[in-house]
Amino acid sequence: MAELRMREALRDAMAEEMRRDEAVLVMGEDVAVFQGAFKVTEGLLDEFGERRVRDTPISENTIVGAGVGAAMGGLRPIVELMTVNFSLLALDQIVNHAAAIPYMFNGQARVPMVVRMPGGGGHQLGPTHSHSFEALFLQVPGLLVACPSTPADGKALLKTAIRDDNPVIFIEHESLYGTRGEVPEDDGVLRFGEAAIRREGGDVTIVGILKMAHAAAHAAETLAEKHGVEAEVIDPRTLRPLDLDTILESVRKTNRAVIVEEGWPHGGVGANLATLITEQAFDYLDAPVQRVTGADVHMPYSRRLEQAAIPHEEHVVKAALAALEGSI
Amino acid sequence: MAEVVMPRLSDSMEEGTILQWLKQVGDEVAIGDELVEIETDKANMAYESDVAGTLAEILVQEGETVAIGTPIAQIGDASEVSGRDGGGTDRTAAGPVGAGDPPPPPVAKASSGAVPPTPPPAEAAINAPPASNGGGRPHASPIARRIAKERQLDLSQLQGSGPGGRIVKADVERAASSAGGAVGGPAAEEASATAGGGGSPAVTGPAADAVSPSSSPVSPETAKGTVSYEDPSKLQSTVARRMSESKATAPHFYLEAEIDMSRLVAARAQIKAGAKEGDVVPSFNDMVVKACALALREHPRANGAYRDGRFELYSRVNVGVAVAARDALVVPTIFDADQKNLRQIAGDSRALAQRVRDGQITPPELSGATFTVSNLGMFGIDSFAAVINPPQAAILAVGAIAERPAVRDGQITTAHLMRVNLACDHRILYGAPAAEFLARVRTLLEEPLSLAL
Numbered sequence: 001m002a003e004l005r006m007r008e009a010l011r012d013a014m015a016e017e018m019r020r021d022e023a024v025l026v027m028g029e030d031v032a033v034f035q036g037a038f039k040v041t042e043g044l045l046d047e048f049g050e051r052r053v054r055d056t057p058i059s060e061n062t063i064v065g066a067g068v069g070a071a072m073g074g075l076r077p078i079v080e081l082m083t084v085n086f087s088l089l090a091l092d093q094i095v096n097h098a099a100a101i102p103y104m105f106n107g108q109a110r111v112p113m114v115v116r117m118p119g120g121g122g123h124q125l126g127p128t129h130s131h132s133f134e135a136l137f138l139q140v141p142g143l144l145v146a147c148p149s150t151p152a153d154g155k156a157l158l159k160t161a162i163r164d165d166n167p168v169i170f171i172e173h174e175s176l177y178g179t180r181g182e183v184p185e186d187d188g189v190l191r192f193g194e195a196a197i198r199r200e201g202g203d204v205t206i207v208g209i210l211k212m213a214h215a216a217a218h219a220a221e222t223l224a225e226k227h228g229v230e231a232e233v234i235d236p237r238t239l240r241p242l243d244l245d246t247i248l249e250s251v252r253k254t255n256r257a258v259i260v261e262e263g264w265p266h267g268g269v270g271a272n273l274a275t276l277i278t279e280q281a282f283d284y285l286d287a288p289v290q291r292v293t294g295a296d297v298h299m300p301y302s303r304r305l306e307q308a309a310i311p312h313e314e315h316v317v318k319a320a321l322a323a324l325e326g327s328i
Numbered sequence: 329m330a331e332v333v334m335p336r337l338s339d340s341m342e343e344g345t346i347l348q349w350l351k352q353v354g355d356e357v358a359i360g361d362e363l364v365e366i367e368t369d370k371a372n373m374a375y376e377s378d379v380a381g382t383l384a385e386i387l388v389q390e391g392e393t394v395a396i397g398t399p400i401a402q403i404g405d406a407s408e409v410s411g412r413d414g415g416g417t418d419r420t421a422a423g424p425v426g427a428g429d430p431p432p433p434p435v436a437k438a439s440s441g442a443v444p445p446t447p448p449p450a451e452a453a454i455n456a457p458p459a460s461n462g463g464g465r466p467h468a469s470p471i472a473r474r475i476a477k478e479r480q481l482d483l484s485q486l487q488g489s490g491p492g493g494r495i496v497k498a499d500v501e502r503a504a505s506s507a508g509g510a511v512g513g514p515a516a517e518e519a520s521a522t523a524g525g526g527g528s529p530a531v532t533g534p535a536a537d538a539v540s541p542s543s544s545p546v547s548p549e550t551a552k553g554t555v556s557y558e559d560p561s562k563l564q565s566t567v568a569r570r571m572s573e574s575k576a577t578a579p580h581f582y583l584e585a586e587i588d589m590s591r592l593v594a595a596r597a598q599i600k601a602g603a604k605e606g607d608v609v610p611s612f613n614d615m616v617v618k619a620c621a622l623a624l625r626e627h628p629r630a631n632g633a634y635r636d637g638r639f640e641l642y643s644r645v646n647v648g649v650a651v652a653a654r655d656a657l658v659v660p661t662i663f664d665a666d667q668k669n670l671r672q673i674a675g676d677s678r679a680l681a682q683r684v685r686d687g688q689i690t691p692p693e694l695s696g697a698t699f700t701v702s703n704l705g706m707f708g709i710d711s712f713a714a715v716i717n718p719p720q721a722a723i724l725a726v727g728a729i730a731e732r733p734a735v736r737d738g739q740i741t742t743a744h745l746m747r748v749n750l751a752c753d754h755r756i757l758y759g760a761p762a763a764e765f766l767a768r769v770r771t772l773l774e775e776p777l778s779l780a781l
Binding site: 284285 | 490491
């Protein structure tokens with residue numbers, strides 16, 4: 001075990017896969033000489049050279065398009081978009097090409113590409129640079145969606161993503177790049193669709209992704225200390241495929257669920273999961289599924305307003321208590 | 329169509345009970361008309377409509393209790409109601425629904441964004457809200473419903489403890505374990521089956537005995553005899569909740585003092601002798617209220633509250649007077665008691681006590697007190713310790729005035745003595761300041777001229 005930051009764990013994943021498989025390459029804005037806007041590609045240019053670590057023009061649709069072509073031609077490109085926000089410029093390539101081509105060609109053409117990009121708010125970057133688009137990509141058939149919250153998961157999931165023959169949207173969180181965690185020093189991969197139970201409890205199930213996985217875990221400690229509530233905390237780690245079984249098993253035990261995400265409420269990850277839970281565990285619910293989401297607004301620039309628009313631990317505690325109202 | 333919800337009629341109100349609908353479905357309602365009589369945790373009040381129209385639907389029936397914010401009625405314009413009535417009594421088969429009355433569409437429809445503005449009648453009938461939340465399907469969570477079905481419990485017989493009275497898992501599990509029917513039922517069948525198979529009457533005896541106690545609907549005789557149950561009224565529930573909250577959260581300590589009321593007894597006798605027919609003669613309790621009010625003005629901490637980690641200090645001195653009323657306890661408030669003379673205080677307290685006895689007291693008259701006086705002297709109680717009325721800082725418990733031996737200037741003589749006990753919340757009112765406050769009350773009562781000033 002080594003203690004690594006998230007950015008180091010992701011870098012190690014890419015480096016290990018590049019050593020293992022010559023078809024793996026990295027491209028994106030400032031990924032080579034500048035070593036990445038968030039320094040995730042640090043050292044890769046030195047080790048692998050400019051043929052495999054390529055700086056690109058500022059043109060997201062082109063970067064992803066080149067990735068799709070490279071993937072169809074037999075390479076395994078890792079495309080870095082500087083942030084999730086700029087993926088909007090590349091949606092045509094992501095949705096109409098990367099996701100649809102394997103279907104349109106009946107599997108004769110595959111797109112083994114990873115699109116890595118960080119999202120999330122909290123840094124006073126305003127409405128256009130603070131997005132959480134997990135739900136947007138979750139909607140598209142043909143895309144796999146990963147959203148790691150720990151360095152160990154980040155490394156193992158990215159290795160799996162690189163080896164997978166499907167296009168993978170790999171969403172990182174800007175605020176989590178510096179978080180440290182134990183990372184196994186093996187070649188371990190993690191199957192997509194395998195949720196982590198971060199904490200066991202019998203009173204309420206809390207599902208959180210990315211930074212909100214941490215908010216959920218902290219909320220669970222507060223619930224235990226201050227309210228005598230034992231929450232079960234689940235991090236799905238990948239949204240497609242989703243380990244619904246683990247979540248349903250937990251909800252059947254606790255009868256109550258809270259879903260935490262940073263994105264908008266309408267049509268969100270929580271809205272989707274709440275529906276799945278209601279469809280498949282209806283007879284086990286003792287209260288409506290609670291959602292904790294970002295506010296239904298464009299991200300304000302003002303620090304206070306921005307903080308008010310992002311979910312925090314206290315909102316998770318409140319939602320859990322609301323789900324438990326009448327039983328504690 | 330306007331929705332009338334259970335209003336919040338007092339600060340502490342969390343739910344209300346519909347006592348009586350003062351309008352019937354189809355009645356015209358004007359703004360300010362008394363619509364419904366509601367029992368809150370503090371009083372019964374007639375609630376005035378703040379919308380005009382025709383009472384289209386009553387959602388909560390008399391006798392039912394719902395949380396504040398819960399819809400209790402619908403008020404629409406006249407055409408809406410006649411349209412509904414024209415459809416017959418069976419609302420699910422209702423005919424036309426007014427265009428101005430879009431039924432809440434099902435979620436899937438709403439999200440499709442393609443809902444026609446006026447759905448065809450048949451669909452509208454399906455989409456309409458449950459015919460009546462009152463007499464219809466009880467609110468229960470899915471798992472509560474499933475367990476109730478499995479254990480053959482009747483949900484309509486259960487009280488829900490969830491939000492808005494929703495029956496939750498804990499409620500049905502409690503009912504299942506306490507009813508015993510769920511356990512006794514199958515067991516009884518099994519026992520009789522065994523008896524039938526064996527064909528021996530000897531088997532039925534003990535087996536039936538073993539089963540009958542748990543399956544009997546009559547509550548069993550305990551060491552305390554049979555137990556009957558009464559539901560506390562709203563007010564009694566509030567008393568229970570607030571008193572336990574007070575004792576559990578406010579660290580009480582008690583100061584006792586004996587006050588020589590001899591001069592006040594003499595003074596009151598003079599006032600009484602000089603009073604004309606119909607004059608209000610201040611009671612001793614009124615004098616205690618006045619003395620406390622004057623002392624409270626000088627001791628801000630006693631006229632405050634410890635709340636949310638801060639001291640709240642109030643600019644007005646409002647003294648609550650505990651009044652026993654019809655199996656309950658209420659504390660009407662004499663506002664600005666420090667500013668009022670004894671006769672005004674006496675007038676206020678008479679009027680408030682009468683309104684309590686008549687059940688006419690309103691929440692505003694029961695709130696806003698900054699201190700409380702509780703007097704059991706009229707029952708001959710010498711002294712007692714009271715529970716603080718939260719979040720106030722203190723309560724004065726007043727005993728009877730009795731002529732007792734007293735030592736004055738080395739001589740044994742008699743005096744009219746009254747024992748008082750001041751219960752204080754140590755989070756805001758500490759021993760020495762509390763003692764100073766109580767000493768001031770004593771001085772004011774022992775030298776009655778100061779009360780008249």
